[in-house]
Amino acid sequence: MPIIEVSRLVKEFGAGRAPLRALDEVSFAVDKGRFVTLVGPSGCGKSTLLQILAGLTAPTRGEARIEGERVCGPMPGKVGMVFQDPTLLPWKTAFANVEFPLDLRGDDRPARRKRCAALLELVGLAEFADHYPHELSGGMRQRVAIARGLAQDPKLILMDEPFAALDEQTRTRMGHDLLDIWAATGKTVFFITHSLSEAIYLSDAVLVMSPRPGRIIDTIAIDFPRPRELDIIGSAAFGAIRNRIWHLISEAR
Amino acid sequence: MRAAIAGYLIFVVVLLGGWELAARLSAVDPDLLPPPAEVGAVLWQFLHDPRFLGDLALTANEVAAAFVVAAPLAVSTGFLLGERLHLAETFNPLVHFILAVPQSIFLPIFILAFGIGFLEKVLFGITHAYFVILINSFAAVRSIPRPLVTAARVFGATRAQIYTRIYLPAMLPLILTGLRLGMIFCIIGVLLAEMYASRRGIGQLIFDWGEGQQIPELLAGIVLISVLTIAVNELMRLAELRLAQFRAAAAAG
Amino acid sequence: MRRRALVKSLTVAAAIAAAWEAVVRSGLVSRIILAAPSDIVQAAASDGGVFLRAFATTLAEIGAAIVIAWTLGIVTGLIVGSSRRLAAATAPVLSSIFAVPLIVLYPLLMAWLGIGSLSKVAFGAFSGFFPIVLNTIDGVRAIEPRYLALARSIGATRLQTHARIVFPLALPAMVSGLRVGTGLVVIGVLVTEMLASLGGVGFLISYHRTLFDTGHVYFGMLLALLLAVAVNIGLTRLDRRIGRWQRREQAQE
Numbered sequence: 001m002p003i004i005e006v007s008r009l010v011k012e013f014g015a016g017r018a019p020l021r022a023l024d025e026v027s028f029a030v031d032k033g034r035f036v037t038l039v040g041p042s043g044c045g046k047s048t049l050l051q052i053l054a055g056l057t058a059p060t061r062g063e064a065r066i067e068g069e070r071v072c073g074p075m076p077g078k079v080g081m082v083f084q085d086p087t088l089l090p091w092k093t094a095f096a097n098v099e100f101p102l103d104l105r106g107d108d109r110p111a112r113r114k115r116c117a118a119l120l121e122l123v124g125l126a127e128f129a130d131h132y133p134h135e136l137s138g139g140m141r142q143r144v145a146i147a148r149g150l151a152q153d154p155k156l157i158l159m160d161e162p163f164a165a166l167d168e169q170t171r172t173r174m175g176h177d178l179l180d181i182w183a184a185t186g187k188t189v190f191f192i193t194h195s196l197s198e199a200i201y202l203s204d205a206v207l208v209m210s211p212r213p214g215r216i217i218d219t220i221a222i223d224f225p226r227p228r229e230l231d232i233i234g235s236a237a238f239g240a241i242r243n244r245i246w247h248l249i250s251e252a253r
Numbered sequence: 254m255r256a257a258i259a260g261y262l263i264f265v266v267v268l269l270g271g272w273e274l275a276a277r278l279s280a281v282d283p284d285l286l287p288p289p290a291e292v293g294a295v296l297w298q299f300l301h302d303p304r305f306l307g308d309l310a311l312t313a314n315e316v317a318a319a320f321v322v323a324a325p326l327a328v329s330t331g332f333l334l335g336e337r338l339h340l341a342e343t344f345n346p347l348v349h350f351i352l353a354v355p356q357s358i359f360l361p362i363f364i365l366a367f368g369i370g371f372l373e374k375v376l377f378g379i380t381h382a383y384f385v386i387l388i389n390s391f392a393a394v395r396s397i398p399r400p401l402v403t404a405a406r407v408f409g410a411t412r413a414q415i416y417t418r419i420y421l422p423a424m425l426p427l428i429l430t431g432l433r434l435g436m437i438f439c440i441i442g443v444l445l446a447e448m449y450a451s452r453r454g455i456g457q458l459i460f461d462w463g464e465g466q467q468i469p470e471l472l473a474g475i476v477l478i479s480v481l482t483i484a485v486n487e488l489m490r491l492a493e494l495r496l497a498q499f500r501a502a503a504a505a506g
Numbered sequence: 507m508r509r510r511a512l513v514k515s516l517t518v519a520a521a522i523a524a525a526w527e528a529v530v531r532s533g534l535v536s537r538i539i540l541a542a543p544s545d546i547v548q549a550a551a552s553d554g555g556v557f558l559r560a561f562a563t564t565l566a567e568i569g570a571a572i573v574i575a576w577t578l579g580i581v582t583g584l585i586v587g588s589s590r591r592l593a594a595a596t597a598p599v600l601s602s603i604f605a606v607p608l609i610v611l612y613p614l615l616m617a618w619l620g621i622g623s624l625s626k627v628a629f630g631a632f633s634g635f636f637p638i639v640l641n642t643i644d645g646v647r648a649i650e651p652r653y654l655a656l657a658r659s660i661g662a663t664r665l666q667t668h669a670r671i672v673f674p675l676a677l678p679a680m681v682s683g684l685r686v687g688t689g690l691v692v693i694g695v696l697v698t699e700m701l702a703s704l705g706g707v708g709f710l711i712s713y714h715r716t717l718f719d720t721g722h723v724y725f726g727m728l729l730a731l732l733l734a735v736a737v738n739i740g741l742t743r744l745d746r747r748i749g750r751w752q753r754r755e756q757a758q759e
Contacts, residue, residue, distance in 0.1 A: 076661030087652045091674055101660040260595030353738045355693035358730050361715040361723055366539040441607040463613020471613055479606045486605035
């Protein structure tokens with residue numbers, strides 16, 4: 001059974017005269033353990049789709065299912081989220097921020113401390129556990145956010161343009177490290193971005209979304225072998241896929 | 254905006270309704286809480302009573318006199334200190350000390366020094382209004398963006414032009430806020446002085462009614478003062494708002 | 507080094523005291539208006555016990571009023587602030603009431619609750635309530651929606667969201683309100699004691715004024731000032747501690 005199943009999802013804003021249609025009969029499925037990215041131009045509705053998958057907003061029509069269960073609200077045990085803004089709690093250390101979901105859930109102390117230490121190690125911030133968010137760079141904060149997203153051991157991680165606010169170099173680095181984290185944890189990742197290169201580099205498959213109202217134009221399988229190094233970005237094959245996606249989007253306007 | 258109006262209406266309705274209800278409760282002593290109608294009648298009589306109106310006028314005069322003296326003094330001092338920062342540094346601790354201290358405490362000294370007549374109340378009101386307006390005027394001067402002044406000089410603006418076209422519009426909002434707060438503090442100071450020791454004036458009337466347990470008159474006085482001060486406050490706030498809009502329009506044009 | 511500075515300050519203070527004494531004794535300023543330091547010391551020596559008891563009374567009244575104002579202010583602020591509509595309707599009303607010189611309500615409290623400590627505590631609490639509730643509402647409204655989205659996505663209950671996320675985020679604004687509000691509590695209690703009371707520092711100040719015992723008046727004022735300044739310092743410390751992380755966050759942005 002696919003871990004994500006979306007069928008004929010429609011989202012409209014503003015009832016009455018002229019409702020704004022953000023999503024137009026979106027359907028797709030994502031299998032377990034895969035890294036799938038949704039790519040599309042700004043304003044196409046990809047964030048809205050993620051919000052629906054996260055249970056933070058309800059669709060107007062159609063349904064989304066996670067592990068066969070219909071999405072009616074957030075499912076913290078199953079779904080972890082990483083937003084574009086790390087949204088760390090400023091008065092808590094990196095460690096405490098990662099620990100926070102487990103604290104709320106009521107896990108007992110030794111277990112959750114152990115888990116958090118392991119997670120910070122995983123994202124490469126073990127030495128910064130006692131640092132406060134204002135002492136960390138943008139990339140480091142986002143790593144903490146990723147560790148926090150993994151805290152409750154969800155099967156699925158949703159990521160909403162998590163690296164969009166970072167500079168080019170940090171962004172590329174983070175993408176590479178994210179793949180290592182993904183390989184180590186075996187989760188399913190559903191990633192959103194407007195950067196074509198990022199999408200192709202990271203994913204097993206790329207869902208291409210049209211400009212508003214958003215619908216899935218095509219699904220492109222990415223067959224580069226893993227583990228992937230950054231140099232594939234310059235290759236001809238990579239460029240060809242990029243061009244293809246670019247044309248798909250511009251033709252859909 | 255609509256929510257605010259609704260809020261006011263609901264508040265007035267709840268207040269009057271609750272008041273009426275409470276007054277009708279047999280458990281409540283009608284001497285302690287007369288119904289709104291009775292208070293309204295008393296207030297109506299007051300508004301036709303020359304002696305009462307005389308007291309009201311006296312208080313208003315004291316407030317006006319204090320404000321008219323304090324405002325220009327405070328604005329100019331604030332302006333001076335704002336422009337000559339070395340002076341500000343000398344006076345800063347003194348001003349902060351005075352603000353940290355409850356000025357109302359000095360009322361007995363004022364009475365010992367100036368008696369309980371018109372002068373004493375006006376002086377007391379002046380001290381209350383002065384410091385608030387001073388602080389805001391100082392902040393107003395500091396808030397002028399220096400690069401703007403430099404640019405104007407480079408373009409050959411005369412002193413007069415710099416003052417009227419740059420300083421004035423930039424300073425106006427904070428100065429107006431300071432004036433509004435100064436008015437509130439001035440009213441508080443004058444009323445307090447009248448309540449404490451005075452032969453005439455609204456404050457003295459109210460305090461006497463309180464001591465004499467003349468509740469209907471007392472409530473009438475409270476209602477009148479509340480309405481008047483709220484009206485003054487809202488009018489001044491409206492002026493601030495209008496000016497802000499005017500500024501925005503002038504800046505755009 | 508520090509001892510040098512201390513000696514310096516003490517010498518300056520002693521010099522001022524000596525000059526002050528000389529000015530008063532020379533008859534330059536009437537002894538009725540300006541008490542000499544020796545008069546103040548004499549008052550302390552002869553009636554120190556009475557003043558100390560009064561100080562305790564005032565302190566107790568202030569303490570009780572603070573507890574009530576803080577609790578009511580913060581709880582009301584958190585509840586009202588959590589709803590956009592409620593805040594939009596309520597805040598302007600509260601803000602307008604705050605423009606009324608609350609001192610005019612004291613005679614009413616006097617008539618209802620007598621001139622003992624109860625009316626002082628009630629007035630003090632009422633005075634302090636408004637800045638606290640208004641600032642708390644502002645603090646809660648200012649919380650960015652991303653924090654609430656975070657709370658939902660990690661499965662926090664409503665109580666957890668309010669206690670662990672909303673409250674800490676609103677804390678700096680809240681403390682700002684606590685500073686102003688507590689200042690008003692202190693002034694409110696002292697002033698109402700001056701107006702009509704059976705005990706407390708304010709009462710003694712008034713009492714001795716009627717006897718022209720200026721030394722005692724000044725001694726009482728000194729105690730009142732010490733109280734006000736001590737409270738102010740305490741709250742400034744609190745403000746500084748709480749606001750630390752927020753200021754650093756803002757500096758980073």
